[in-house]
Amino acid sequence: MLGLGASWTTVDLEQVRRAVEAVRDPELGQGLGELGMVREIRGGRGGSVRVELALTTAGCPMTAELTRDVHAAVAPFSGEVTVELTVMSEPDRRRLAERFLASRPRSGAADARAIYAVASGKGGVGKSSVAANLAVALARQGRSVGLLDADVWGYSVPQLFGVHRPPVALYETMLPVQAHGVRLMSLGFLVEEGEPIVWRGPMLHKALTQFVHDVHWGDLDVMILDLPPGTGDVTLSVLELLPEASLLVVTTPQQAARTVASRVGVMARDVGMPVAGVVENMSELVCAGCGEHTALFGSGGGAQLSEELGAPLLGRVPLDSALREAGDAGVPVVVSDPASASARELVAVAGALRPVRRSLVGRQLGVDPVPQR
Numbered sequence: 001m002l003g004l005g006a007s008w009t010t011v012d013l014e015q016v017r018r019a020v021e022a023v024r025d026p027e028l029g030q031g032l033g034e035l036g037m038v039r040e041i042r043g044g045r046g047g048s049v050r051v052e053l054a055l056t057t058a059g060c061p062m063t064a065e066l067t068r069d070v071h072a073a074v075a076p077f078s079g080e081v082t083v084e085l086t087v088m089s090e091p092d093r094r095r096l097a098e099r100f101l102a103s104r105p106r107s108g109a110a111d112a113r114a115i116y117a118v119a120s121g122k123g124g125v126g127k128s129s130v131a132a133n134l135a136v137a138l139a140r141q142g143r144s145v146g147l148l149d150a151d152v153w154g155y156s157v158p159q160l161f162g163v164h165r166p167p168v169a170l171y172e173t174m175l176p177v178q179a180h181g182v183r184l185m186s187l188g189f190l191v192e193e194g195e196p197i198v199w200r201g202p203m204l205h206k207a208l209t210q211f212v213h214d215v216h217w218g219d220l221d222v223m224i225l226d227l228p229p230g231t232g233d234v235t236l237s238v239l240e241l242l243p244e245a246s247l248l249v250v251t252t253p254q255q256a257a258r259t260v261a262s263r264v265g266v267m268a269r270d271v272g273m274p275v276a277g278v279v280e281n282m283s284e285l286v287c288a289g290c291g292e293h294t295a296l297f298g299s300g301g302g303a304q305l306s307e308e309l310g311a312p313l314l315g316r317v318p319l320d321s322a323l324r325e326a327g328d329a330g331v332p333v334v335v336s337d338p339a340s341a342s343a344r345e346l347v348a349v350a351g352a353l354r355p356v357r358r359s360l361v362g363r364q365l366g367v368d369p370v371p372q373r
């Protein structure tokens with residue numbers, strides 16, 4: 001109360017401040033109070049409130065979402081809310097970056113409680129679609145999830161999540177882009193849309209090392225890697241950087257696809273990497289009208305591969321136009337059409353995932369469900 005007449009504010013500004021401080025920054029995933037972004041909060045005539053926030057960068061891509069969330073948080077206390085956005089001073093940005101660096105898990109993404117590297121023998125079998133939807137399904141089950149697009153030449157995470165903005169960079173650290181509850185990083189965020197990556201091996205290795213170690217992933221329950229198809233250099237680099245990863249192999253039911261996918265399994269065995277499971281994608285096509293099942297790409301590839309690799313077949317995702325349309329629209333199918341056959345199967349795969357640790361005696365050890373926080 002400022003005591004400037006009956007028409008002046010009767011709003012409890014301390015209460016408003018607490019509500020604003022509790023709003024989570026959509027990009028940074030932390031409370032605005034904790035991030036030091038809440039500046040002045042002033043009451044005005046007729047119970048109106050003016051909230052001043054300092055953003056990390058002038059071009060912050062999430063201002064609309066942030067403003068909306070602050071309005072919603074203050075609405076119960078005040079009739080009219082104005083949100084004014086300014087930019088942090090350099091010393092404040094530096095302080096925030098230092099705090100991020102100090103609180104960063106020592107090995108970045110490698111400290112995630114479970115790491116799954118999603119691989120395939122060849123391109124186009126739906127590896128990225130599976131990786132993206134598993135990440136979102138796990139996030140919707142309450143896990144903190146990161147998705148690193150290591151498919152450097154064929155990056156598709158920006159398209160699958162419908163985000164094409166660069167990540168926020170704060171001095172020596174970069175913050176993952178958040179979408180559908182998942183923390184994302186992809187080379188595709190750092191180049192112009194559609195621009196090809198023509199980097200040589202050492203540059204790619206350096207970029208991936210930075211993605212793993214220098215990005216502020218925060219405390220992750222699950223890290224999912226979308227590997228390039230096959231068993232090339234980039235795949236080996238990533239697996240070296242994340243030695244605790246277990247492999248998830250995606251294949252179609254087709255015998256030819258199964259054969260090339262089994263090479264990935266051989267590579268995993270050679271580098272001592274456990275295989276968490278196999279996902280068969282583009283299994284039967286189910287006719288929406290008559291319910292008839294058609295094995296467009298043959299059948300049995302997933303089951304055979306699972307037997308060959310001694311790893312469980314975690315699911316058979318049908319060919320489904322809902323999944324393809326969702327990918328084109330930039331909203332993963334588990335969000336856009338959760339009742340579709342493909343979404344239901346992908347959620348079931350997420351529920352069946354179990355990390356497998358390397359055993360000291362050469363035997364794989366199954367451990368309990370994706371660890372809880």
Ligand SMILES: Nc1ncnc2c1ncn2[C@@H]1O[C@H](COP(=O)(O)OP(=O)(O)OP(=O)(O)O)[C@@H](O)[C@H]1O
Nearest residue numbers: 123124125126127128129154282318319320324327
């Ligand atoms: N179950 C499915 N039903 C229908 N369409 C699918 C299914 N899975 C994937 N697709 C579609 O197939 C295409 C290839 O999928 P995706 O990009 O996920 O494959 P990929 O194995 O990651 O390919 P690459 O390795 O070449 O990037 C996409 O257009 C995707 O929408």
